[in-house]
Amino acid sequence: MNQPTIYLDHAASTPVDPQVFEAMRxxxxxxxxxxxxxxxxxxxxxxxxxxxxxxxxNILGRGARxxxxxxxxxxxxxxxxxxxxxxxxxxxxxxxxxxxSVEHHAVSHTFxxxxxxxxxxxxxxxxxxxGLVNPADIAAAIRPDTVLISVIYANNEVGTIQPxxxxxxxxxxxxxxxxxxxxxxAGYESLLVDLLNVDLLALSGHKIYAPKGxxxxxxxxxxALLPSFTGGGHEHGRRPGTENVPYIVGMAKAMSLVxxxxxxxxxxxTKLRDKLIDGVLQxxxxxxxxxxxxxxxxxxxxxxxxxxEADAILMHLDQAGILASSGSACTxxxxxxxxxxxxxxxxxxxxxSALRLTLGQQTTEAEIDRVLAVLPEIINKVRL
Ligand code: PLP
Numbered sequence: 504m505n506q507p508t509i510y511l512d513h514a515a516s517t518p519v520d521p522q523v524f525e526a527m528r529x530x531x532x533x534x535x536x537x538x539x540x541x542x543x544x545x546x547x548x549x550x551x552x553x554x555x556x557x558x559x560x561n562i563l564g565r566g567a568r569x570x571x572x573x574x575x576x577x578x579x580x581x582x583x584x585x586x587x588x589x590x591x592x593x594x595x596x597x598x599x600x601x602x603x604s605v606e607h608h609a610v611s612h613t614f615x616x617x618x619x620x621x622x623x624x625x626x627x628x629x630x631x632x633x634g635l636v637n638p639a640d641i642a643a644a645i646r647p648d649t650v651l652i653s654v655i656y657a658n659n660e661v662g663t664i665q666p667x668x669x670x671x672x673x674x675x676x677x678x679x680x681x682x683x684x685x686x687x688x689a690g691y692e693s694l695l696v697d698l699l700n701v702d703l704l705a706l707s708g709h710k711i712y713a714p715k716g717x718x719x720x721x722x723x724x725x726x727a728l729l730p731s732f733t734g735g736g737h738e739h740g741r742r743p744g745t746e747n748v749p750y751i752v753g754m755a756k757a758m759s760l761v762x763x764x765x766x767x768x769x770x771x772x773t774k775l776r777d778k779l780i781d782g783v784l785q786x787x788x789x790x791x792x793x794x795x796x797x798x799x800x801x802x803x804x805x806x807x808x809x810x811x812e813a814d815a816i817l818m819h820l821d822q823a824g825i826l827a828s829s830g831s832a833c834t835x836x837x838x839x840x841x842x843x844x845x846x847x848x849x850x851x852x853x854x855x856s857a858l859r860l861t862l863g864q865q866t867t868e869a870e871i872d873r874v875l876a877v878l879p880e881i882i883n884k885v886r887l
Contacts, residue, residue, distance in 0.1 A: 506824045509870045513710075513802060513863035514659050514687060515828055519753070520712035520864075526756040527714075530749035538746050539735070548748045555755030562762050563704070563721055564695040571720045571738045572751050576686040576707030577609040579720035582742065583682045583703040584613045586728035587651045588623060591680075594727065597648025600625040603636050604846035605663070606655050609705075610684050611842075614653070633795040634663035634847050642673045652681050656688035656699075660843040660859060661794030662803030664692065671700020680726050686710055690761050691769055691801045702726050706758075708750065712864065713757035717750035772801040772862050775871050779804045779860060782875040787882050793844060793857065802862040807849065808882050811856040814838070815885040823877045829857045 510518075530551060536544025538552055553567070560567040573579045584600075592598050600614055604627050617623040626644040630636050636654060645652075652674045657664045667683055674681035682703035685694065690711045696704055703726060708717035722728055722741070734743030761768075783790055789809040808816065813829035820827050840854030860874065 506873070509825045509866075509873060511825060511827050511860040511862060511866070511870075511874070513866075514859060514861035516709045516715065517690075517712045517863055518865075519714050520757060520760060522760060523713055523753045523756045527749040527753040530752055534748070538748060539737070548746070551748055551752050552746055555751045558755040558759055559719060562694055562758050564697055565721065566724065568739065569722055569724055571722060571742050572746065572754070573718040573720055573742060574716055574747070575718045576607075576684070576705050576710070577718075579705035579707070579718045580607070580609040580682075580684055581613050582720055582731045583705060583722070583728075584610065584651065584653060585617070585731050586722075586741075587680050587682070587703065587726065588617055589729040590727035591650035592623075593729065597646075597650045598623045599646050599649045601628060601641055601644045601649055601652045602626075603628050603630060603654055603665075605630050605634050605636075605658050605661075605843045606653065607659055607684055607686070610653055610655065630663075630846055632848050633798075634658055634661045634793075634843065635795060635798065636665050636670070638666055638669040638673055641670050645673075645677055645679065649677070649679050652679055654681075654683055656683045656685040656704075657692065657800050657803075658794065658843060659687045660841055660857070661805050661847070662687075662799035663795045664688065664798050664800065667699045667701060674702075675700060687800060687803075689758070691765065691772075696721055696723070706754075708754045708757060711757050711761050713753045714750060717747060717754045719754060768864065769801045772866070775862055775866060775868060776801060776804050778868070779862075779871050779874065782871075783878060786875065786879045790882070791853075793847070793849070800861075802866075803859075804861070805857065805859045807844070807853045808856045808858065808886070809853060810886045811882060812838070812885065812887075813855060813857050816856070816858050816881060819881040819885060820878070823881070825874055825877065827861075828859050 534547045536548045538548040556567045556570045614625050628640045671681050680702045683701045685704045686707040689706050702723040704721040706719040709715040730741050737743045791807050793805045840851050844854035
């Protein structure tokens with residue numbers, strides 16, 4: 504019997520909201536002028552960009568001049584880190600970074616490259632068994648030459664939400680710019696940067712029901728940022744390149760919609776997430792939740808199952824019409840455990856059994872019931 508597909512991989516990507524799609528539509532073939540020009544078409548494009556920028560600035564509680572449109576979350580992270588690193592180094596302020604062991608590769612690989620190839624140094628602060636950073640560890644890692652602190656807002660693999668506001672106080676006491684990757688948190692947590700005490704914040708469209716290929720970088724006005732790209736004067740010279748008007752409009756529309764429904768959606772998803780987590784832990788022997796039990800994203804449930812291989816679980820789920828992902832990446836046929844899970848102290852073998860189920864706007868209780876009905880059997884079947 505063919506069951507309808509259940510999509511539980513929203514942390515990987517979300518569908519485009521039909522209202523977002525409709526908002527974008529005119530900017531493909533009706534209003535297509537290059538926003539840098541002076542004619543009517545161009546002015547209409549420029550107006551759409553200005554309005555989108557203002558909407559996003561309002562959601563972040565700051566000014567429009569501090570919003571830069573990019574092509575994705577990865578680009579936003581790269582621009583923030585490279586831009587601050589180079590500017591601080593040029594100003595002779597130092598070349599030491601502080602980051603954590605649970606960052607997305609968009610952040611960690613950027614730091615790694617700056618350190619391996621360009622003479623920077625980094626301190627990678629550890630996390631506890633729930634994937635949480637201790638702000639005191641960040642404070643202890645600060646050196647006179649520290650020029651940037653970067654801590655992920657909420658982790659993509661285990662959903663743990665970090666105490667950004669506390670870390671931000673520590674950074675600002677020492678006048679150190681503070682960056683966060685808010686790509687996963689954006690749909691579910693506050694983005695008020697003054698409350699979070701962050702100076703740079705990266706966002707991505709395709710995790711919040713906008714299309715793939717658009718992102719945002721917030722940069723506090725006082726932060727010196729050397730542009731990673733050079734070219735025209737777009738985005739106040741900080742990210743040159745003709746603006747992608749439909750995607751910018753889509754990003755602003757998606758952020759506005761998510762923001763408008765966030766409070767009730769968070770309550771709804773938390774209930775479903777907890778039903779899923781409790782059900783899995785109660786019915787599947789040797790199952791373990793990964794990440795923090797409460798300080799975690801409302802849509803995020805992640806587990807490890809002793810004696811199982813993630814790929815086998817995912818394959819059986821796929822056959823049952825349930826689309827999910829794991830925490831581990833497979834490189835040239837050799838499964839490698841996720842750096843996030845190993846940083847949290849999970850043994851290699853257990854880390855290779857990770858399952859991530861991430862809920863979204865379309866997720867229903869009936870879908871959660873179906874997962875709870877089929878998953879115990881699948882785990883039993885694939886257990887070695
Ligand atoms: N940061 C985090 C935490 C993510 O989960 C992702 C995507 O999975 C990214 C950055 C990269 O975003 P993008 O796919 O828009 O480049």
